[in-house]
Amino acid sequence: MTLDLALFLILALVAVATALGMLFSKNAVYSALFLVLNFVTVAVFYLLLGAPFIAMAQITVYAGAIMVLFLFVIMLLGAERLPATNVLPWQRPLAITLTVILAMESTYLLLSRARPSGSVLPPGAEVNTVDNLRAMAMTLFNNYLLPFEVTSVLLLVAMVGVIVLVRREKGQKS
């Protein structure tokens, strides 16, 4: 077993464990923290895959911004825990069964049908971060300029939409 593979397996174990932790935590705050850990693990994977820019974006945007927003909302609403109800008794076993089937099916499909197969990063390849970033930027601003701009508009629209949603009408008591 090479060092690479060992590292991968350990990280994979951490990722699955944190995901399960997120899933089964009773407290929403714990869930969010588990998810942060998961995101960080995935960021490490990105580094391993030779995508340092995405890895950094993952950490700053997901772990840094989005999850902080989640925590804010959880604490703002005081919704860490929900009272136990059992409205849909069949939901849980059915969901778990179907999910397991889904995981097996998709694994099988991806393994049997996915092309190309092969190794990520040839052995001994050095990842030059600066070159990687430059090449990434060239691709982004040469081939994907329009989607980039559209994304900025999308963000603006989301911002305006959020403001409109939570704005209080004049004279409206809440």
Added chain:
Amino acid sequence: MHLSESVTTGYFFLAPWLVFAPVIGLLINIIFGGRLSEKAIGTVASLASGASFVVSVLLAWSLAAGHGAAVTVPFLEWIHIGDLELDWAFRVDSLSTTMMLVVSGVGTLIHIYAIGYMHEDVRFKHDPGRFRRFFVFLNLFIAMMMILVSGDSYLMLFVGWEGVGLCSFLLIGFWYDMDTLGRPSWANSNAAKKAFVTNRVGDFGFLIAAFLMFWAFGSFQFDEVFEAAHAVAPGVIVAITLFMLIGVAGKSAQIPLYVWLPDAMAGPTPVSALIHAATMVTAGVYLITRSAELYTLVPQAQYTVAMTGAITALFAATIAVGQYDIKKVLAYSTISQLGFMVAAVGMGAFVAGMFHLVTHAFFKALLFLSAGSVILGLERGHHHAEHAHHEKKPIGKSGKSKAESGHDEHEVFDPGDMRNMGGLRKTMPVTFWLYMIGTLALAGIVPFAGFWSKDEILLDASRHYPAVYILLSIAAFFTAFYMGRQIWLVFFGEPRHEAAAHAEESKPIITVPLMVLAALSLLGGALNLPFEGFHQLGHWLEYTLHEVEAFPLNLQVAGVSTLVALFAIFLSWLIYGRNPLKAGQPDPLKKPLGFIFTGMENKWFVDEGYFAVIINPFKKLSYFLADVVDWRFWHDWFHETVIAGTYNWLSNIGLNLYADQKGIDAFANWLGTATQSLSATLRKVQTGFVRSYALSVLLGVVLILGYLIVK
């Protein structure tokens, strides 16, 4: 044929304004008339008509400048269906411009007159709101008449023909809720209906003629029809021309359809003058003249037309002798004079007919309007006298007046009855002299306009149609006689009624248009003097009519007609002038003529005859058809019993019980129940829980992936 190139030169492009000037006038009066004063309304209407006259003059001038070549001014594409192409185009030639000038010229004068006349009439009838309506109708009439005379095809002519018929109906029945004396009655609207229905009979003839024309020639356009007419069997032309004659008889009041015109006097006097004397009724004469090329192809039809006209001329003239209403006399005189014109155009003397049409428009308008002035004068006198009565209350005098007038005191005073007149020469001198001029022109005394035109007709008749000549000469005798009778009865002798004694002269707005018309009646003969080099109207119309006979003055014919007229006037003086009629005295002709005069008085019982022969049987037939055939047989028995009964039975037993209730209803109900129960089951799937929806989505995903794996 001769669609001239000169549309661009001259003022021909103005032709549509002939129609649209009066239309604009009437629109102004319709829209703003409520805020305008009476004078302003009258002025707008008169200006609109005057604008039409100016356009006519410009068109005539342009035509003369272009050496009379006919011009067609295309205006509007109307109906294009297959081979049928009907356009609204204006035909400007010497014939149509002559008519335009007469219609708009006389029309404008009558508009001005009507401002004064209607004001008094309106005050008399206490309804100022109708003043506006009257002028709207008058302008509409001018517009329609212009469409009639300027149309380039028989169909456009027919549009105008129907339009003037409508205006005639509207204006005869203008005081639809009262009779001529202002009493509540349906007499006026009945007269209007009579005119309209009688005209329908004539229009039916015109329509048949038009259909035949289209069937035979494939066109309504004048030039195309005339060109094609030469290649068609004469029988077709005879049919066309004779059916057209029915139309002419309706519109121009010829035997047998003349009966509406005397009743049309129910309309206001300016209407009688404009529509029922000067312009509309001459439309038939215009139609025949316009169709000259058709009529000259078939002498039989020409002869029929000429005889119709001549007999009408004589027949109506005899009736006029026995009438007492001042306007009725003129009405029958109009029929008689129209008979002269129709006879003239029937003989092929188109120029003479048109000449008489023009001069007749002048002097008959003059006579009618003067008669209106007389009636107004008498109304004023009556008003005055009544006031005097109410102030003094002299019992003896009132009793005397009762005896004098031969009327009950409470009976409404009839200002149009000549037996109430007499001696107006002194109280209404201006009107008297104007009336004299009109009378002399109508009677055919040298040098008044009527002499020259009537003489031309008689001259033509003496050359070609001796029978027509004799009939027309006798008619001319009667014409002079009844006009003399009227003059003596109205203006000479002593007043036979207080109103006549107190009659007052009319205002200038009434008399000035009359003076213009009087001048035209006096000088109108100059249009076509029977001397070498003076046939202006003949030359003018020659551009359109091509072959025009121009006769020099025949002293024999002229002398005979003048002598006949003078003798008739002398005779009338002997009977009515020497010993003026006393109040309450019967007509002096009654005794010597006996039943003949009774016939004249009662219009030869033609109306009664029509009632007995046509209208009453027609009514009885209608009642029979409506009551017995339609209602009892058709509705009660056939519809109710046979059809409805069978249907009900069938539908109740066969269809309702078995097919509908047990078949269709059952199926439809089952469908509804099934849908309801199915949806009730399916509804349970919609739990409202987002998570179960998501689960079903996942189920779908798993199934699809499974399918992909198995595939």
Added chain:
Amino acid sequence: MIPVEYYIVLSAILFAIGVAGVLIRRNALIIFMSIELMLNAANLAVVAFSSVLKTFSGQVFVFFVIAVAAAEVAVGLALIVEIFKAKHSIDVDQMSSLKG
């Protein structure tokens, strides 16, 4: 030296856990987090493929996904806050007024 298939399997497992989170949990916030987890799993697969194919398009795509996810989270959380204001709960089983 890791074959790409390993990453694929890991991605599939993470995705399945996200799906299970959406289906099992009633807390709207956790459901939302599970959705984020699914997005991450997909991103991981895309980056892995991009690495195999030696192209940057996959990475650019992931970058867009992250940006859109940020917008989505902002709007989604705002909605959750509004729903909480109205119903005083973020239990998705309480929001069943659209049932048939």
